[in-house]
Amino acid sequence: MGGARVMRAAFNDGDEASPSISGMWHVVFTANSVNGQSIPPPGAVIDNALVVWHRDGTEIMNSSRPAQDGNFCLGIWERTGKFSYSLNHIPWQGNDPSNAPSGIGNPEGAAQILEQITLSPDGSHYSGSFTLTAYDTSGNQTVTFSGTLVGTRVTITTKATDLL
Numbered sequence: 816m817g818g819a820r821v822m823r824a825a826f827n828d829g830d831e832a833s834p835s836i837s838g839m840w841h842v843v844f845t846a847n848s849v850n851g852q853s854i855p856p857p858g859a860v861i862d863n864a865l866v867v868w869h870r871d872g873t874e875i876m877n878s879s880r881p882a883q884d885g886n887f888c889l890g891i892w893e894r895t896g897k898f899s900y901s902l903n904h905i906p907w908q909g910n911d912p913s914n915a916p917s918g919i920g921n922p923e924g925a926a927q928i929l930e931q932i933t934l935s936p937d938g939s940h941y942s943g944s945f946t947l948t949a950y951d952t953s954g955n956q957t958v959t960f961s962g963t964l965v966g967t968r969v970t971i972t973t974k975a976t977d978l979l
Contacts, residue, residue, distance in 0.1 A: 834938025836892070836900055837870045839969040841978045844945060846962040861947075861960060865969070865978070868892060874902060890928070898936065904928040908949055924951040930964065941966040 844862040847853065863879040874890040888906030895901050908926045927950075932943030947960040969978075 833897055834934060834936070835870070836868045836894070836934055836941070838868060840866045840868065840941070840966040841969055841973075842866045842876075842964055842966040844947075844962060844964045846960045848961050850959055861962070863978075866966065874904065876904065876906075878906075895931075898934045900930075900932050900934065900941075902928070902930040902932070904930065924949060924957065926950065932964070932966070939968045 842862075842864050843860055844864070846859050846861045865877045866874060867876075868874050872892055874892050876888050876890065878886045878888065880886040888904060890902050890904030892900055892902040904927070906926050906928070908924055926947055928945055928947045930943055930945045932941045934941045942963070942965045945960075945962060945964050949957045949959070951957050
């Protein structure tokens, strides 16, 4: 009943004339407050990550956290304006080494990272704010961080030393 057809299955950012958030990014998260209180010293880096935003509205982050502590986590994003985006990122957090002889135990809970970012007009950087709320396995809030983040697009010419 007809020949094969190619169909576009991936989403785009909604405006082909604007740069896309899709791609790989080096992102640094800097905390400004913990549990609503300013933290001394201000500007504490709480994560240094590689993040990939996919055209289908999903995202994956390789955090600088130790692998046994859960350094890969996933999110979902949407475009909210010409250069603005919201991301809802939900990682498992921590581990309880008391329940495993190897020191790698069950997750201690979950976290939710909400980001509001603005992409630069040339598509090579983004910046914004984040709130990270952590929960224990019963759903009780344990800590909240808020702060800023900056992202730099990783390209074919990016060197590993550029990310240190």
